[in-house]
Amino acid sequence: MKKQSEQPISTVADLLLHAYTIEREASDRYLLLGDQMSAHNNPVIADLFYRLATIEGRHADEIKSRMQGMAIPERKPWTFQWLTPESPEAADITEAHYLMKPYHALKLALMGEEQAHRFFSAVAEHSRDPELRRLAEEFAGEELSHIEMVEKLLAEHPEPGPDWDYDADPPAVVD
Secondary structure (H helix, E strand, O other): OOOOOOOOOOOHHHHHHHHHHHHHHHHHHHHHHHHHHHHOOOHHHHHHHHHHHHHHHHHHHHHHHHOOOOOOOOOOHHHOOOOOOOOOOOOOHHHOOOOOOHHHHHHHHHHHHHHHHHHHHHHHHHOOOHHHHHHHHHHHHHHHHHHHHHHHHHHHOOOOOOOOOOOOOOOOOOO
């Protein structure tokens, strides 16, 4: 777990900055994963990641519109209050596999949604400012609805068997 910086989230503007960053980084990560899956000729998963990127991008745009007219603080990347080493909703790129199935992509998405929910819940729990707490609870509730959406999609895509990553013609590794 990342050490908390000296700048806790204490204003609505700072929470909005964190929320915007979470959604933007999630969108960017899904775009990257989509591009990787496309390059590896896995179009089903590429399309799924591109759809997730679009959803997260819309959330980022919604939050950015809420920030209009506010004095948004500037933060260095290392001063964000993540509970994890990276932005909470950014999918763990090390879990990607060129033969991954929808189940695996959705598990990555679920992990990100759960981490974002924990993040906003922790902000709400530790905030003394009623408006900051209310907004953090709102964002936590949105993440909870995203968790439910991903869980429904997961129910449609059961876990593949143990040979899901078998490749009769694996990529060549050149030393």
